[in-house]
Structure formats: C-alpha cells, structure tokens
Amino acid sequence: MSFLKIQRVSKSFSANVNVLEDFSLQISKGEVFSLIGESGSGKSTLLRIIAGKENRDSGEVILGEVRVQNPKEKLVPGYDEIQLVYQDYKLFPNSTVAENIARPLLEYDKDYRETRLNQLLKLLNLESMKDKLPRELSGGQQQKVAIGRALSLEPSIVLLDEPFSSLDTIQRRELIVELKEIFRELEMTVLFVTHDLDDALQMSDHLVIIQKGKIIQQGEAEGIFMKPKSMYAAKLFSHLNPVPSNKYHYIRPSDVELYKSKGLRAKVQESQYLIHYNQLTVKLSNGDIWKVEDKRRVFKSGDRVYLKWNPEKEIELKK
Ligand SMILES: Nc1ncnc2c1ncn2[C@@H]1O[C@H](COP(=O)(O)OP(=O)(O)OP(=O)(O)O)[C@@H](O)[C@H]1O
Numbered sequence: 001m002s003f004l005k006i007q008r009v010s011k012s013f014s015a016n017v018n019v020l021e022d023f024s025l026q027i028s029k030g031e032v033f034s035l036i037g038e039s040g041s042g043k044s045t046l047l048r049i050i051a052g053k054e055n056r057d058s059g060e061v062i063l064g065e066v067r068v069q070n071p072k073e074k075l076v077p078g079y080d081e082i083q084l085v086y087q088d089y090k091l092f093p094n095s096t097v098a099e100n101i102a103r104p105l106l107e108y109d110k111d112y113r114e115t116r117l118n119q120l121l122k123l124l125n126l127e128s129m130k131d132k133l134p135r136e137l138s139g140g141q142q143q144k145v146a147i148g149r150a151l152s153l154e155p156s157i158v159l160l161d162e163p164f165s166s167l168d169t170i171q172r173r174e175l176i177v178e179l180k181e182i183f184r185e186l187e188m189t190v191l192f193v194t195h196d197l198d199d200a201l202q203m204s205d206h207l208v209i210i211q212k213g214k215i216i217q218q219g220e221a222e223g224i225f226m227k228p229k230s231m232y233a234a235k236l237f238s239h240l241n242p243v244p245s246n247k248y249h250y251i252r253p254s255d256v257e258l259y260k261s262k263g264l265r266a267k268v269q270e271s272q273y274l275i276h277y278n279q280l281t282v283k284l285s286n287g288d289i290w291k292v293e294d295k296r297r298v299f300k301s302g303d304r305v306y307l308k309w310n311p312e313k314e315i316e317l318k319k
Pocket residue numbers: 013019037038039040041042043044045046195
C-alpha cells in the first residue's frame with residue numbers, strides 16, 4: 001500500500017511555465033526511490049512541495065493518512081515527520097557533533113534525548129566523533145551528522161536533495177553505501193534526488209526519471225536500461241550508436257563486438273584509454289561516428305575494424 005502519494009501536482013513560478021506538470025508518484029513504506037533528472041527539471045521544487053515548504057498550485061500530497069498542507073495554510077511550514085536534507089544543510093559550527101544531532105530534540109525530556117542521541121551516534125558510526133566540531137570532520141562525516149540531525153525526530157520519510165554533491169566520488173560512494181544500509185535497518189522511506197545515474201543506482205534499483213517536470217519513465221533500473229522509452233532515458237545509461245539499416249534502432253557501445261575481418265566496416269579515428277577498455281571512436285562508411293569498446297585494447301587510430309552485434313540488443317526508439 002502506498003505511503004507517500006503525490007497526486008497530480010502542478011507548480012509554476014511564472015505564467016505559462018510549469019515547473020511540475022500533473023506530477024503523480026506513489027512510494028510504499030520502507031521503499032527507497034532514486035529520482036533523476038537534469039538541472040532545472042523540477043526535482044528540488046518537488047521535494048520542497050512534498051515537505052510542505054513550497055506551495056503547489058494544484059494536486060495533493062498525502063503521507064500515510066495526512067494531507068500535506070501548503071506553507072500558506074500552516075503557521076509553521078513543514079513537518080517533523082518529513083525531513084528534507086540538502087547539500088548546503090548547515091551544521092552549527094560551534095556545536096559538537098552530539099549537540100548538532102540532538103538540537104531538534106531540545107524540547108524533549110533529557111532521558112529520551114540521550115537515548116535517541118546514543119542510538120543515532122551508534123547507527124551512524126559517529127560515536128568516536130561525538131565531541132568534535134564540524135570543522136574537524138571530513139565532508140562525508142559532516143553530511144552524516146546532517147542526516148543524523150534529520151533522523152533525530154524519528155521522521156517517517158527522508159527526502160535527500162543532492163546532499164552529497166560537494167563530496168568527491170570516493171567519499172560519495174562510501175557514504176551512499178553506508179546510508180543505504182542504515183535506511184534499510186530503519187525501514188525508512190526515502191526519496192533521493194540526484195542528477196548522477198551512478199549515485200542513483202548505488203542508492204536504489206528503483207529509478208524515477210523526470211524531464212521538464214514530468215515523469216518520463218520509472219521502474220527497475222535494468223528494465224529501463226533494456227527498454228528505455230525515450231532518448232533521454234536511454235542516454236542516461238550510455239552513448240547510443242544509430243543502426244544504419246533502421247532509423248529507429250540504436251545499439252549501445254558495450255553490445256558491439258569488434259573483429260579484424262567480417263562485419264560492418266569502420267575506421268578507428270581515436271582510441272581513449274579508460275579503466276576497463278579503450279573507448280574507440282570509429283567512422284562508418286556512411287559517415288556515421290560510433291563509440292565502441294575495445295576490451296582487449298588491440299585497435300589503434302587509423303586501423304580498420306569490423307563491427308557485429310546481436311540484433312536482439314538493439315534499442316528501438318521512435319522519438
Ligand atoms: N522560488 C523560485 N522562484 C522562481 N523560479 C524558481 C524558484 N524555484 C525554482 N525555480 C525555477 O524552477 C525550475 C526548476 O527548479 P528546481 O530547482 O526545482 O530544479 P532542479 O531539477 O532541482 O534543478 P537542479 O538540479 O539544478 O537543482 C528552474 O527553472 C528554476 O529556476
């Protein structure tokens with residue numbers, strides 16, 4: 001049964017430009033969804049609307065049994081049970097890790113506050129750092145403290161708005177893996193917004209792809225990879241090579257095999273060393289430029305190469 005229901009939400013900031021258009025999405029309790037879309041596609045606006053921090057023009061957001069009210073309908077906008085964490089979520093610089101995490105609990109009784117704080121420090125593996133100040137921590141640890149603060153009020157949903165984009169790739173990957181485990185343990189419902197497909201996949205198999213304020217596809221990542229419904233969804237995963245014999249068909253570089261004779265003839269224009277293969281830019285006799293993967297690293301610029309692929313791997317895209 002759906003826990004978060006977003007029903008036909010629309011929002012515009014200026015006339016004739018809808019940032020969100022008739023947007024609907026449902027998430028069950030304990031599910032983690034990754035929402036991916038390019039800059040300006042309406043991701044942050046959506047999260048702010050879900051959190052009750054931005055007025056929607058129409059539509060409803062329901063969490064459990066509760067209708068999320070617009071800020072204009074509420075004296076204090078937002079809800080304790082819906083926590084939004086974003087990139088420049090500021091920690092209090094002169095407060096310790098423990099004080100930062102427990103800050104939202106100041107009105108609760110001392111015993112509960114201490115028990116909850118200790119639970120969170122343990123969960124987030126921050127016990128040894130509880131007396132440190134934010135500036136003594138790495139960027140990843142600081143973001144964990146921010147997540148700890150968001151979790152302190154025992155929210156029923158956490159909305160993450162690119163909270164890791166200031167971290168380097170290694171820190172980011174490690175933090176995502178760690179948080180994923182924590183969310184699983186807490187059976188937390190999470191909506192993670194990013195523009196990076198790798199980050200999205202690290203966090204969850206369930207992708208929601210948005211473009212210009214509308215969902216263009218959602219579901220398991222593998223299904224979208226195999227059967228993307230649009231060029232944008234397809235290209236999130238890899239480059240696409242146009243198949244010469246059918247103007248609606250494309251083949252991914254990883255599905256093309258390379259031979260020294262027999263197949264579709266092409267000439268290597270460039271070879272780029274990448275971690276798992278050399279990426280070749282090749283030119284077909286019809287002038288098309290393809291990207292293919294030379295996994296054995298044998299072809300050089302200027303070489304002839306012959307290409308073959310399984311037609312079942314071709315992706316059909318009509319638009
Ligand atoms: N308060 C606002 N006033 C006017 N326009 C706004 C406001 N907030 C967002 N917008 C506009 O709405 C559109 C969507 O913005 P939003 O921040 O939701 O996108 P996003 O997908 O989160 O982008 P990014 O990945 O760059 O953060 C943008 O064109 C933005 O300029």
